[in-house]
Amino acid sequence: MISQVAQTKEAISEKRVQILQLDEEFLEKVLSDLQNIRSQIAELEEQEVAAQDRLKRIDIRAPQSGYVHQLNVHTVGGVIAPGDTLMLVVPEDSDLVIESRVQPVDVDQLQVGQDAYVRLAAFDQRTTPELGAAVLNVSPDLTRDEVTGEPFYLARLKILESEMPKLNGQTLVPGMPVEGFIQTGERTVLSYFIKPMQDQIAHALKEK
Known part of the structure; x- marks a missing residue:
């Protein structure tokens, strides 16, 4: 009878150890998955910023209304190099x-x-x-x-x-x-x- 009690206690201890191991493994997996998700979110945010930047450059808008003066680009679909002057805009309400x-x-x-x-x-x-x-x-x-x-x-x-x-x-x-x-x-x-x-x-x- 005493031996059975001892065996039962030992089995309980083993199960507790297994439970702790499972908890640690589960926690490690959760942390690993969380890190992967955070990396994916950061990557998607960078892609969103780049996409928003490209979207903004599709339409060229002046900071205020005015008259177009000295238009330098006359072709449809032409490539514009960075820093090129497209046109000069004279503000409508300026002196x-x-x-x-x-x-x-x-x-x-x-x-x-x-x-x-x-x-x-x-x-x-x-x-x-x-x-x-x-x-x-x-x-x-x-x-x-x-x-x-x-x-x-x-x-x-x-x-x-x-x-x-x-x-x-x-x-x-x-x-x-x-x-x-x-x-x-x-x-x-x-x-x-x-x-x-x-x-x-x-x-x-x-x-x-």
């Missing part, structure tokens, strides 16, 4: 800025806020007057013309808001040719009488 070339010998006479005036070459000069403007900034270094190689400074002008009614409803469009003149000295009283006649003669010669 139009006039870019004017300044001779290097004259740049020392320019300063921000200086008075200027512009002529809109696209409009009828007989009905569209000169518009007052101001110098916004001047480029800090020389720029060279890509064709002629001639050096110049780039001055940016802005038409004064008080001058806009003189357009009589005509619309300014990006890329429109404009003649900009920056006043670097005082105009004499005589020049106010002579200048209109000079302008008429100059434009008459151009028309011929």
Whole structure:
């Protein structure tokens, strides 16, 4: 009887050991499966990020609405290299800025806020007057013309808001040719009488 009790206890102990071993094996398997699942999730997340990036690049969107200027790609299905410029977009609601070339010998006479005036070459000069403007900034270094190689400074002008009614409803469009003149000295009283006649003669010669 005593021997049977001892055998039973030994069998119970063995079963407990087996249960512990099974628990450890099960836990190891669960941890292994969990690690594999985590690796698969990380891989799928990377694939999702890559897919979202490709999806975003299917449609090209500008950060704000505007006018397309200087479109460089005209083919359907063409390959675009990284860093290539597709087009320039002029914001619809932004202030139009006039870019004017300044001779290097004259740049020392320019300063921000200086008075200027512009002529809109696209409009009828007989009905569209000169518009007052101001110098916004001047480029800090020389720029060279890509064709002629001639050096110049780039001055940016802005038409004064008080001058806009003189357009009589005509619309300014990006890329429109404009003649900009920056006043670097005082105009004499005589020049106010002579200048209109000079302008008429100059434009008459151009028309011929």
